[in-house]
Amino acid sequence: MNPITFYKSLENFCCFNLKQALNPETHLYDRQLRNSRWEATQGTENLTSTCICLLGIDRAGINLEAIGLKPAQTLNAVFKLASYRPYPGGTGLIIWANAVYDGISLKELQQQIDIPFNHFADYMTSITSMETAWLVSGLLHEYNRTQDVKTEQYMNIALEALMSRYQRNTHLMIHADPQSPWRQRLRRWVANFADQIYTVQALALIAVKTSDDRAKQIADNLANQLVKLQGEWGQWWWHYNPRHGSVVQSYPVYSVHQHSMAPMAFAALNRATGQDLSASIERGRTWLSHNELNINLIDNQAQTIWRDIDFRLSRLKSVSRKVHSLLGHPSYETTAMAKKLVLNYETRPYEWGWCLYAGAIEMNRNKKLHLV
Numbered sequence: 001m002n003p004i005t006f007y008k009s010l011e012n013f014c015c016f017n018l019k020q021a022l023n024p025e026t027h028l029y030d031r032q033l034r035n036s037r038w039e040a041t042q043g044t045e046n047l048t049s050t051c052i053c054l055l056g057i058d059r060a061g062i063n064l065e066a067i068g069l070k071p072a073q074t075l076n077a078v079f080k081l082a083s084y085r086p087y088p089g090g091t092g093l094i095i096w097a098n099a100v101y102d103g104i105s106l107k108e109l110q111q112q113i114d115i116p117f118n119h120f121a122d123y124m125t126s127i128t129s130m131e132t133a134w135l136v137s138g139l140l141h142e143y144n145r146t147q148d149v150k151t152e153q154y155m156n157i158a159l160e161a162l163m164s165r166y167q168r169n170t171h172l173m174i175h176a177d178p179q180s181p182w183r184q185r186l187r188r189w190v191a192n193f194a195d196q197i198y199t200v201q202a203l204a205l206i207a208v209k210t211s212d213d214r215a216k217q218i219a220d221n222l223a224n225q226l227v228k229l230q231g232e233w234g235q236w237w238w239h240y241n242p243r244h245g246s247v248v249q250s251y252p253v254y255s256v257h258q259h260s261m262a263p264m265a266f267a268a269l270n271r272a273t274g275q276d277l278s279a280s281i282e283r284g285r286t287w288l289s290h291n292e293l294n295i296n297l298i299d300n301q302a303q304t305i306w307r308d309i310d311f312r313l314s315r316l317k318s319v320s321r322k323v324h325s326l327l328g329h330p331s332y333e334t335t336a337m338a339k340k341l342v343l344n345y346e347t348r349p350y351e352w353g354w355c356l357y358a359g360a361i362e363m364n365r366n367k368k369l370h371l372v
Contacts, residue, residue: 047094
């Protein structure tokens with residue numbers, strides 16, 4: 001399907017569900033579909049999904065009244081949430097969303113959510129590569145709107161921290177810094193797709209804004225390695241071994257990676273370096289309707305895109321599989337295990353947000369304060 005036609009066909013889905021996902025009491029996107037029912041999001045999802053939904057809605061130029069959104073009200077709710085239940089890894093998304101809505105100054109934001117600028121280098125070691133990439137993208141958008149020298153300094157520190165995690169011999173990112181807390185350090189050689197693709201996006205955005213040659217090269221190499229490892233059905237696999245440059249755990253395969261996260265990152269890369277990965281992007285999107293289960297994850301009746309395809313395993317087998325990955329062993333999915341693949345009837349709010357964002361880039365809508 002033509003990409004523009006594809007995203008236009010999903011826009012009503014996204015807007016309909018975002019209206020349902022916005023909680024009128026909290027003003028956050030903290031409601032999701034789980035087992036085909038509306039339920040509360042879990043963990044830090046209310047913060048991250050809300051920021052991503054704000055990004056997607058603004059990038060797509062959605063009519064705010066039609067979806068019941070008052071951005072200033074929701075941003076304030078995010079700040080309040082981050083102040084009483086901190087999630088340091090989500091700081092980059094907060095800065096990013098605040099920047100594109102031309103919100104409060106970074107200094108004022110720092111006072112509200114306690115951004116750790118006083119021990120920024122130590123903070124860098126405490127967050128994952130995915131979260132560091134969010135921080136780079138967030139500070140870059142903040143710098144783009146203000147041209148503030150101090151913001152540029154923080155952005156460059158975050159950028160160096162991110163690029164230091166790139167493995168030149170395998171062209172993949174590790175999951176966490178070698179000096180990170182032990183839980184993250186334990187699995188730094190088991191990096192997920194989010195660590196990889198958000199880094200491609202962040203470095204490509206840096207290259208668009210600054211023409212940084214090193215950022216361009218790493219983004220190019222990283223994207224090419226992901227394409228090299230892409231599955232036969234167009235799957236973007238979940239876990240990678242940056243030591244060996246291989247896939248260490250294939251499933252789950254997430255819809256949002258296929259229809260939004262890979263396309264939006266590779267679109268930014270195309271703007272930065274001219275590399276055209278449209279064939280791989282199309283293979284990824286095609287997986288939604290042509291996949292291992294021969295089902296369409298775009299459910300017209302339910303008006304959503306279901307979250308993923310994964311194994312239905314016993315707790316013991318699931319733990320064994322994770323230990324196998326931590327030991328650095330290659331993915332060991334067998335034909336027998338393939339029979340255990342099932343569809344996960346869940347959709348989290350950020351999936352609709354990123355879908356709007358990716359579609360807006362494809363349709364070349366007005367960027368406003370967005371870089372791509």
